[in-house]
Amino acid sequence: MFDDFDPTGWDIDWNLLVYDAAVSALVVLIAVVLSYTTYRLVFAVVNRFTHMSENDVDDHIIDRVRGPIKWSFIAIGVTMAAQLDESLGLLWEPFAQFLRPALLGWIAYNVVRGLTAAMEARMEMHSDPVSIRSRRTRIAVFSRIATFAIILITIGLMLFSIPEVQAIGTTMLASAGLAALAIGAAAQPALKSLIAGLQVALTEPMRIGDLVKVDGDAGRVEEIHMSFVTVRTWDERVIIVPTSRFLDDSFENWSRLSERLTGPVFLHLDPATTVAPIREEFERFVRDHELFDGRNIGALLTEAYPESIELRLSMSAKTIGELWALRCETREHMVDWLRENMPDALIRHRLEVPGGHEKAGEAASP
Known part of the structure; x- marks a missing residue:
């Protein structure tokens, strides 16, 4: 039964393998160089336009997204090269499925950071301290919400590039009702914190920089997160208060409208x-x-x-x-x-004895 077995068929042509690897490496190198050159040319034009603009928002955004866009150009170049080289495509495509959503999420995250930095820079132009605290609070809360959403969506897209995860997702969609109930029950504290953070940003019962009194301790609001608020007291202690606490219970805000x-x-x-x-x-x-x-x-x-x-x-x-x-x-x-x-x-504690004590009077008499 082994008469037709040819052991020479298992021999590997190392010369051909090395040649293919060298060609793939050269293609990748050329793609990286061309992509980086294109990136430099594009950003040279973009920088010229941003310098002509009087608005500083585009400057903050361009400075933040410069890094992720550079790697996105390189990834696009390698993807185009992988379409020309079959062996390179076999190695690159599985990795690219993770890389693409990661780069998109990185770009979106830096856009949010750039917008936040631009709004904070423009906020310094206002002289009203109450307006500054209000804007700072809204910027902090909404930027954290956007960052949380970007990270969650990015991780989800990266995981769904795995076939096994896609199969699990299809099974969950088949029982969407039960899955929604289970997720809703498990995520109730997180959803409550998210809603509380949105309410704090919109209704502004307190803002970053406000002087508040909670549980008998007075201090400045330093940070407002989705789930908790940090209050620093005069003796440098930091009090951690759940965000929902400011909506469910009463507290004192000594600088709600002004510090007068x-x-x-x-x-x-x-x-x-x-x-x-x-x-x-x-x-x-x-x-x-x-x-x-x-x-x-x-x-x-x-x-x-x-x-x-x-x-x-x-x-x-x-x-x-x-x-x-x-x-x-x-x-x-x-x-x-x-x-x-x-x-x-000034108060003095006195002891008045009208007529004196009987025994004291008898002792004093001759």
Whole structure:
């Protein structure tokens, strides 16, 4: 049965194999050189047009997409060369199925980054801090949403280039109803975070840079992600708060429309204190202070207790930071002024014994 077996048929012509490999390498090299040259020529023309434009958006986009487009030109050149060389096509085509969606996703991702950088650069032209925080928040949220969508679609296209994955996808499409229910149930937290991020960007209950108070801690909003928000407090702690928390629960936003606030300083004094001199000194000090913006000032007796009275000194400033400094300096000045000019106004705990103690009186008598 082995009479017709010819062992010479299994011999490999190494010379022919080396020759084919050399030809394929030369074709690839020529394709890469021509593609790179074409890329340089095209971008030389594009750069000329962008320099003529007064808008800086195209400059940011071109700078971001320069790298992925360069590799896209090279990939296109190698693909065209693979159509001329059959052996090169057998090696290149399986790899190109992964490379094409990856390059498209890379280009789309850099376009989003370029648009984000351009909008942030133009945002600096606005002088209104509230408008700047609003734009920065929307840019951050929508850019993250676009980036997430690009990455998800790119990975999906890359996976669907695998035949086994395509077969799984066809089976899932056959039972689309059950698959939709299962995916919806599994992705409920992610979808909730996505919707919460969109609501934050559209309704703007808080923005990047806003001073908020959550769970008794006050701090600046540093980052707004799809699933969480970072708040940095004055002592440099970072509080991580779920994004949906700002929509489901109440919180304080101290800079919603502007940073102009009115803040109090409370003085607890002796009930026998005369308030008029204290009010006069307080108003004199605050009106002469450089941080006072001239909007609100007042000294009111807000509470009266058996052993003390509460005097509320209110003042205003242009920013939250200036208001905090003004309150601290006012508090320090008023305490020093009371100590020097009205020491009896400071609270002292007294023990009054009308008529004295019986035994003390008997011991004192001769």
